[in-house]
Amino acid sequence: MPKLVNKSNRDYFGGALMIIIGGAAAIQGRSYQIGSLSRMGPGFFPVALGVILALAGVAIIITARLSGHEGEDKDLPPEWRGWFCICASIVAFVVLGKYGGLLPASFAIVFISALGDRNNTLFGAAALAAAICIICVVVFWWALQVQFPLFTWG
Numbered sequence: 001m002p003k004l005v006n007k008s009n010r011d012y013f014g015g016a017l018m019i020i021i022g023g024a025a026a027i028q029g030r031s032y033q034i035g036s037l038s039r040m041g042p043g044f045f046p047v048a049l050g051v052i053l054a055l056a057g058v059a060i061i062i063t064a065r066l067s068g069h070e071g072e073d074k075d076l077p078p079e080w081r082g083w084f085c086i087c088a089s090i091v092a093f094v095v096l097g098k099y100g101g102l103l104p105a106s107f108a109i110v111f112i113s114a115l116g117d118r119n120n121t122l123f124g125a126a127a128l129a130a131a132i133c134i135i136c137v138v139v140f141w142w143a144l145q146v147q148f149p150l151f152t153w154g
Contacts, residue, residue, distance in 0.1 A: 011064030018057030026050030085116030101151040106136045 025046050032043030089112035097105035110132045114125035140146045 011060055011067075015057040015059075015061035015064065018060065019054045020057075022050040022053030022055075022057060024050070025053065079116075081118065082116035085112050089113040089116075097148070099152065102136060102141060102148045103133050103150050106133050 027050075029043040029046030029050060032046070033041035034043045034047055035041030089109045092112055093105045093109040096108050107129045111125050111129040114120050114128050115122075137150065140148065141150060
């Protein structure tokens with residue numbers, strides 16, 4: 001008996017779900033004032049995010065259609081290392097964000113999350129985390145002037 005949910009069908013179902021959720025967010029966001037790019041209203045972000053989500057769903061369905069994946073899918077074991085590293089990185093971000101500041105928290109969340117990938121090295125994870133810290137300083141601290149200190153002690 002053929003499997004109802006194979007890789008290709010999961011892509012179709014996932015894409016359709018993204019289209020439905022994105023469309024619902026865009027429709028609901030239209031009930032608020034949208035505004036313009038220079039003067040955004042409260043409905044601008046939900047509408048824009050909903051449209052982007054729906055377009056991503058369309059792209060997933062198109063790629064599933066073009067890939068023509070046939071054959072049996074092999075069930076893979078769960079990636080416990082990845083799950084653990086992602087959850088631990090979120091906890092580290094919250095704790096270090098409160099007691100250490102933006103830079104230690106940003107470094108920790110990226111470094112620990114990157115270690116969840118078995119192909120990543122310690123040096124690669126540290127280099128990625130350092131690059132993200134530079135981007136965080138430029139975007140959040142300098143450009144957006146978010147009130148989150150770079151370093152805090154205690």
